[in-house]
Amino acid sequence: MFITFEGGEGAGKSTQAQLLEVHLRAAGHDVVRTREPGGTPGAEALRDFVLFGGHDLSLRAEVMVHFAARCDHVDRLIRPALARGKIVICDRFVDSTLAYQGYGLGQGDPQIVDLIQALGTRMGVVPDMTFVLSLPRARARARLAARGQRSDRYEAADEAFHTRVADGFDAIARAAPGRCLPISADRPADAVAHDIAARVDACLAARAATDPGPA
Numbered sequence: 001m002f003i004t005f006e007g008g009e010g011a012g013k014s015t016q017a018q019l020l021e022v023h024l025r026a027a028g029h030d031v032v033r034t035r036e037p038g039g040t041p042g043a044e045a046l047r048d049f050v051l052f053g054g055h056d057l058s059l060r061a062e063v064m065v066h067f068a069a070r071c072d073h074v075d076r077l078i079r080p081a082l083a084r085g086k087i088v089i090c091d092r093f094v095d096s097t098l099a100y101q102g103y104g105l106g107q108g109d110p111q112i113v114d115l116i117q118a119l120g121t122r123m124g125v126v127p128d129m130t131f132v133l134s135l136p137r138a139r140a141r142a143r144l145a146a147r148g149q150r151s152d153r154y155e156a157a158d159e160a161f162h163t164r165v166a167d168g169f170d171a172i173a174r175a176a177p178g179r180c181l182p183i184s185a186d187r188p189a190d191a192v193a194h195d196i197a198a199r200v201d202a203c204l205a206a207r208a209a210t211d212p213g214p215a
């Protein structure tokens with residue numbers, strides 16, 4: 001089972017991914033938790049390059065860097081883990097490229113959106129469940145300021161960019177209602193985690209009920 005977390009910066013994706021991992025491990029599941037951009041040594045190097053390198057790439061080139069990192073991540077970590085029956089929890093995936101590069105930077109340019117969607121279909125893995133966390137931007141900014149880490153190039157972008165990204169995530173969730181589960185993150189972390197765990201447990205129970213088991 002492949003579970004992804006999406007949403008703007010500071011919405012609590014990493015916190016929720018970690019809490020879900022703890023919940024599933026406690027129930028005896030074998031879990032791999034990872035993130036994008038990154039997740040493998042090569043993809044982490046590309047993460048540094050694209051988030052902190054200060055390079056002025058064309059938008060298509062930037063899309064390709066995210067997908068180059070993703071290919072390494074899928075080929076070396078995600079697909080093998082899924083093939084071994086593990087539950088993979090990933091903090092961001094293709095939807096982030098669509099929201100940030102497609103809607104945020106590309107402002108919905110159909111050529112960029114098409115490119116991202118075409119590359120996305122070639123990754124060979126599709127999330128079974130995607131939790132799309134939403135949080136008003138002012139609340140997210142306050143959480144990030146309280147945490148006090150250095151900003152990457154997207155976090156530092158203007159508010160119009162972040163509005164387009166948030167609208168992009170809304171559009172993505174509306175377009176894939178079977179996969180995407182919108183979650184309000186403007187609540188205590190344990191309340192958010194409770195809702196997420198309930199959804200995942202229900203999905204695992206439904207799968208177990210239809211699984212014929214070993215022949």
Ligand code: T5A
Pocket residue numbers: 008009010011012013014015016035036037051066091092093094096097098100101143144146147152154155185186187188189190192
């Ligand atoms: N990107 C990524 C692209 O542009 N294209 C792509 O294809 C991909 C894959 C990634 C950046 O790259 C962009 C998107 C991003 O800008 P990142 O560092 O991985 O950079 O950024 P984020 O994924 O946004 O990670 P953040 O850590 O900034 O945000 P999270 O994970 O949403 O938030 P989290 O869990 O770290 O929480 C932030 C703070 O809030 C607290 C936490 O303790 C923490 O201090 N918190 C809460 N406080 C109160 N109530 C709650 N419910 C809380 N939940 C968490």
